[in-house]
Amino acid sequence: MTLRKLALACAVTATSLTAAGGALAEFPSESPIRLVSPYGAGGAVDIAGRILSSVSGEFLDTRVDVISLSGAGGQEAIEYVRDAEPDGYTMLITDYGPLVTTALREDVGYELDDWIPIVQITEVAPIFFARADSAFTSIEALIEAAQAAPDTISVGHGRHLSVPHLPLILLEQEAEFSTVHLPTTGGAQALAFVLGGQVDVGASVPSTIQGSVDDGTLVALAVATAERVSSMPDVPTLLELGFDVVMPAWYTIFAHRDVPEERRAILEERIMAALESESAQALGQRTGTDVQPLGAEASMTAYQTTIGNLTAILDQLVD
Amino acid sequence: MLEFLGEAFALAFAPEVIIFACVGILLGITVGAIPGLSGDMAIAVLLPFVFVLEPASALGLLVGVYKGSMFGGSISAITFGVPGTAGAAATVIDGYQAKLAGKPNKALHTALYSSCIGDTTSDLILIFLALPLALVALKFGPVEFFALYVISLTLVAALTMGQVARGVAAAALGVMLAMIGRDPMTGAQRYTFGMPELSGGIGLIPLLVGIFAISEILVQIARMLQRRRFQQRVTTPAQDAPAYDPSKDKMDWPTFRSTFGATMLGTGMGTFIGALPGAGASLAAFMSYGLAQRLSRKPKEFGKGSLEGVAAAEAGNSATSGATFIPLFAFGIPGSATAALFGAALIMMSITPGPTMMRDNMAIIYALFFILIYANLFNLVASKVLLPVYSRLAMIQPRYVLPIVLGLAILGTFASSNSINAVWMLLAAGVLGVALRWFGVPLGPLVLGFIVGPGLEESLRQALMLGRNDWTHLVKSPLALGIYFGTFALLLLFWLLTRKRNVLTKEEVK
Structure with missing residues (x-):
């Protein structure tokens, strides 16, 4: 098993190196991009992915397919992306539930720093x-x-x-x-x-x-967000009321850290542009998704904050 | 309100939705007419494809299949004496006799008209009752929901005709299967035996398709192999009675009028039984048949080709088709396997059945109501025109149909979750289904147990949390107490009714 995995890893690295060297200029036009979701079709995360999918032609030079793999509580999706070639054509779209909470509570086949956020599509306010x-x-x-x-x-x-x-x-x-x-x-x-x-x-x-x-x-x-929510501007944040509770959820697109940095940068730029477009915003309005894209750096901060908060809470619960 | 109706109207009467409903009806009559294939099985196989369709089109297709198969089952029941679906079992008693007595056309038309009348009435009752009931349901908390789940499981098990113990066992097995996966209160894994594939629980689609379709296919394949081994040639019975005179076998007004009373009885009984969570079409058909016989002016003709018997049985089973959605729409509790399948389809469209469903999805639900009504009309027309053709459909060799259904089942299940694990679960559920059939365990209660299980467990544990782990909290709500007593009274009533019928038949034998 381990030998097979090692061999696979070698093969994957080899192909990705050649692929990255040879065809960087055309990325991401060679094949469709797969956004793998750990939830069933029709859910909020799935819809967020489909918004990007429907405006992808214009901004990404290729198709974006949303694939839902909800098996094993979403772990099938994460493992699928982990095992895929790290060429930037297979990415994960998720909230923190299956990715972070499950990883902190159970044995999973990845480390949390294996994942690099590309774009945070939206923030969801508790x-x-x-x-x-x-x-x-x-x-x-x-x-x-x-x-x-x-x-x-x-x-x-x-x-x-x-x-x-x-x-x-x-x-x-x-x-x-x-x-x-x-x-x-x-x-x-x-x-x-x-x-x-x-x-x-x-x-x-x-x-x-x-x-x-x-x-x-x-x-x-x-x-429980840092700022008030645009759809309910009269509702105060817990922070304003004097309680340091900022715990928003996010729907974020992640790439595995083995995906070359140049490709991640291209993806970030293109996806940001796609989500900021008028058509994506209109689709967001129609589906009740507040599309407010954040770039890689800001998404990383949100990701790290969530991990920190969750670790603290779960430690407390275990005690 | 009015704008919702307009929107719903536009959704329901879009050309593609009408086409899908028609396709569904033709498909439904076809599978209903072929013994061994049932509407539930067809809906289960089609379920994964709901994803790719617009909600209204998908609902049109499923409603069409459901309604078509309801009537389709009676075609083979009357023509060959083989019920095409479980609901048509009571139709066989008089339908086949009527055919042998040279009245196949009258019997088929009686079945068609009473089916459509029963179905339409029941749909109207659903439309007018579901919304007020859903408002009542908003007052329901965990304690009351637990009571509802308990009666639905009790009724399922107790009304499994003649095999109560097996019904209870099957329902319990279903609840147990539903517990595999994650604990709803803590999210911890349980009963997964350390297999990560099971941590998300057993999927509804693999289980439903496996239990209903795969097991049926395996059984039929086994039967075919067995037949080949014994070199038995199955001969089709003679198609027409010797002295069949088509000119005397025309549906006319006096015939329709003579069966109208029985149709109405069947409609009432079917609607009532259909609305009870847990009781299904075949029970409704038998109960209406029994009632119609007791109230008929010519009870002696029952069992010898009485058209009243056909009308009562058919109205009875078809009248469950609208009513069976009442508990689903008002409380989110599926009352039958079919309602459970529709519930699954709605969930896939991100519509959660339950008290808030009507309010949040007014347009699509009213579109569904429109579709339910106009599908009856299509069913009537399609069936009337195609009756002669369909009488022959029941003769299609299963060996052509089975491989196609098997392929669709596997493909559809894989497509529903993009996971090969779902296919393994599907096959495992199929084998389980065969084993259960072998031991004569009814499959309906198992599937209902599986679907109702999570809600049952969750409401019980929520109720206990709110009642601070005091079990008497479960009987402190007047609503819940009312539900428990109502169930008890119903069970008593059913027991008395069925008991009396047995006595009657014994006297008749003497």
Whole structure:
């Protein structure tokens, strides 16, 4: 097994060297680019990839195909990209769940620094909300009540350690209170339970609750991002309220670090241009994706911050 | 509201959607008419291809297949005495006798009209009931959902006709299979035996296609090999009764009117049973048949070619087709294998069935309602025109059909996840299906258990978390208590009804 892997690695390196030397000028026009997603088709990550895919012809000189490999909790996708030739034609598109959280909790076949972000397509803001007629119409009210009676207030937050759950854990550490964390199947269920009065507070992403906030049934309490969210400008950030909880999720395109740097630079430039284009922005509007592309450097910072935050939270949980 | 209707109308009546619905109906009647191929199997095979279609077109195709196969099953039931689908089993009793008595045309037309009436009525009830019920469902929390999941599994198991113990076992096995993968509360891996391939759980598509389609194909192939070994030549029964006079076998108004009462009984019964999570088309058909017989003016004719019997059975099984979506649309709980398949298709279109579905996807859901209604009309026309052709379709040799279905099943499953592991799971599920058939274990409860399992577990554990691990929390909600008592009363009622029927038939034998 190891021998075969070694042989494969040698072969791959050899071909990539010759390929990189011979045809650099034409990159990336030789073959279609594959964006491999660890989620099923139709999900938010998949849609983000398809936005790039539909404007690729003009900016990348080649086609971009989104391939979803959701097997083994998304690990099939990551392994597929890891094992592909590092020629820049096969990249990973993901949020931090399968890539970072799983790697920190389980044995996986890669190291976190094997992956170099190319472009962050969008940032997703975790948001806390409650019913407008409930007692918790602000984060302060929630914290006060929870401190007075620990473990009585329930917060529905999607899957365990999902994008809205982690900021909740961080906030509880930061503000010293505790609630009942209720895992749900996702934002839709968390929303239904809050609307039905089964659960006191919900945590999700803005697109899930936009409708109910607009018609006044729900109030959004706070978002866990550095800046306010453009679709809900009245909702304060936790940072503004005095809590150092910045834990946004991102959908980012990654390349393996063995992909030559020149190629990564070309990809970054072209993909940035494609996502900044009017047609990509329009597609983003239509699909509820806030397309705000960030270059390699900024994406790397976001990636590292997330790894740092997650490591801290998970260490805390193990203790 | 009105703008949604306009948008839905435009979606539903787009030319390509209409074409897909027609193709679906033709396909559905075809697979329904061929014994051994069922609508569920066809939908399962088509499921992975939902990705490449626009949502409305995909729904048109699936609805077409479903409705077509519902009626298609009765063609082979009446023509050859072999039910093309499980739901048509009750149609055989009188349908085949009517054919032998020289009334195949009347029987087929009676079946067609009662099918379409039952189906359309049930669709209308779905449309008017699903939205109010979904509003009620918004009041449902983990405790109430757990109660719903419990009744749906209880009904599935208890209503597996005549084999309650096996039904319970199959449902439990389904729930267990669904637990493989990750713990919903902590995300930790469980029951994967250290195999990373299993860490994402067993896919719905490999399991469904494997259990329904692959196992059926394997069984049929085995049968063919066996037949060859024994050198038995299967002779087709004589096509027409000796004294068949087509001029006396024309569908007319008095005939239709005489069966109308039975059609209405079947429609009511089928809609009611279809709306119960867990009860399926064949139960509905048998219950309506029994009821129609007891209330008929000529109960003695039942079993001897009574057209009323055909009408009741067909209206009964077709009337489940709209109603079966009620629990899916209102609560997100699939009430039958077919509803589960549609649920999977909706999830693939990123529409999550449940209380918030109607509100969030108004246009596409109303488009689905339009499609459900107009597909009945297409079904009626297509079937009426093509009845003579389809009567012969049931004679297509399975050896031509099976390899194609097998190929499509494997290809479709691979395409659904781009993973060869899914194909291994598909084949494993197929072998499991064969083993279960061998021991006479019903497959429906297993599939429902598999689909309902995650929700059942999650709602139970959520309820316990909210109730601070106090199990009495589960019976503290009046809504949940109502659901439990309602189920108990229903089970009692079914038990009494079926028991009485058995007594009756024994008396008749004497």
